[in-house]
Amino acid sequence: MQVKQLTYAYPNQNRGVTQLTFAINPGTMTAIIGPNGSGKSTLFKLLARELQPDSGTIELEQQPITHFSAKEYARKVAVVHQHNQLYDDISVLDLVRFGQLPYHSLLAEPDDAQIKPILDYLELTALQQQSMNQLSGGQQQRVWLAMALAQQPEYLLLDEPTTYLDLHFQASFMELLAKLNRELHLTIVMILHDLNQALHFSQRVIMLADGRIVAGGTPETVLTPPHLQDVFRINTELVTTKQGQFIVQLPTTTTAD
Numbered sequence: 001m002q003v004k005q006l007t008y009a010y011p012n013q014n015r016g017v018t019q020l021t022f023a024i025n026p027g028t029m030t031a032i033i034g035p036n037g038s039g040k041s042t043l044f045k046l047l048a049r050e051l052q053p054d055s056g057t058i059e060l061e062q063q064p065i066t067h068f069s070a071k072e073y074a075r076k077v078a079v080v081h082q083h084n085q086l087y088d089d090i091s092v093l094d095l096v097r098f099g100q101l102p103y104h105s106l107l108a109e110p111d112d113a114q115i116k117p118i119l120d121y122l123e124l125t126a127l128q129q130q131s132m133n134q135l136s137g138g139q140q141q142r143v144w145l146a147m148a149l150a151q152q153p154e155y156l157l158l159d160e161p162t163t164y165l166d167l168h169f170q171a172s173f174m175e176l177l178a179k180l181n182r183e184l185h186l187t188i189v190m191i192l193h194d195l196n197q198a199l200h201f202s203q204r205v206i207m208l209a210d211g212r213i214v215a216g217g218t219p220e221t222v223l224t225p226p227h228l229q230d231v232f233r234i235n236t237e238l239v240t241t242k243q244g245q246f247i248v249q250l251p252t253t254t255t256a257d
């Protein structure tokens with residue numbers, strides 16, 4: 001996926017994103033990070049075709065993404081939003097079946113042979129007849145991911161996928177994404193707020209500020225204390241442990257006794 005000079009401003013505003021250029025290489029995990037209001041969600045909506053750019057292009061397989069029909073695009077790119085809303089009560093199985101819509105007409109019988117391994121993979125088989133509103137937030141998040149996988153996409157876009165999960169589920173959800181990337185070769189693009197998740201789970205980080213890319217590259221080159229100071233206005237230190245390196249946020253001011 002190639003993003004070239006992508007620019008979007010909300011109506012009557014000059015805010016949004018400006019002149020974004022970057023590539024998402026197949027088979028990689030990319031983290032999009034930046035402070036509040038830096039343009040992450042706007043970029044996400046442009047990649048998901050929920051907004052149309054004012055100028056610039058997004059290309060997939062050397063074609064502008066506008067050339068794909070909605071169904072064609074859904075077979076290539078699946079989106080997991082941060083705030084998923086359900087208007088009706090629905091079972092886990094029925095919701096995951098919706099992921100197959102890009103392959104079938106509405107009247108076609110669901111193909112549960114394809115769904116079953118996905119439910120097994122995400123440890124949802126025992127929950128498949130349960131109603132969504134009986135599940136915890138972490139379980140629901142796995143079901144939305146299962147629905148996205150039922151689209152059999154090549155690209156998976158995730159907007160702050162771990163925001164509502166407790167620390168245990170945050171860690172296991174990120175491990176799961178890494179497994180999907182490794183085993184199914186899914187290309188993953190995710191908005192993250194947690195800098196250590198970006199450090200440990202991405203090969204590439206795109207750092208936004210004021211709607212522009214201020215740094216892009218490997219996590220080690222982008223997530224440096226000077227960059228984090230400039231962009232997030234936080235004081236950090238990279239600490240090396242037996243488990244690898246971690247970004248630790250330090251107090252911004254020190255009080256003399």
Ligand SMILES: Nc1ncnc2c1ncn2[C@@H]1O[C@H](COP(=O)(O)OP(=O)(O)OP(=O)(O)O)[C@@H](O)[C@H]1O
Nearest residue numbers: 010013015016034035036037038039040041042043
């Ligand atoms: N619907 C909208 N109408 C007008 N301006 C908007 C709208 N949505 C976002 N903006 C503005 O566009 C800019 C980028 O916002 P965006 O939501 O993309 O940031 P973000 O990085 O996702 O922020 P956050 O971390 O708070 O979710 C901000 O200045 C914001 O105020």
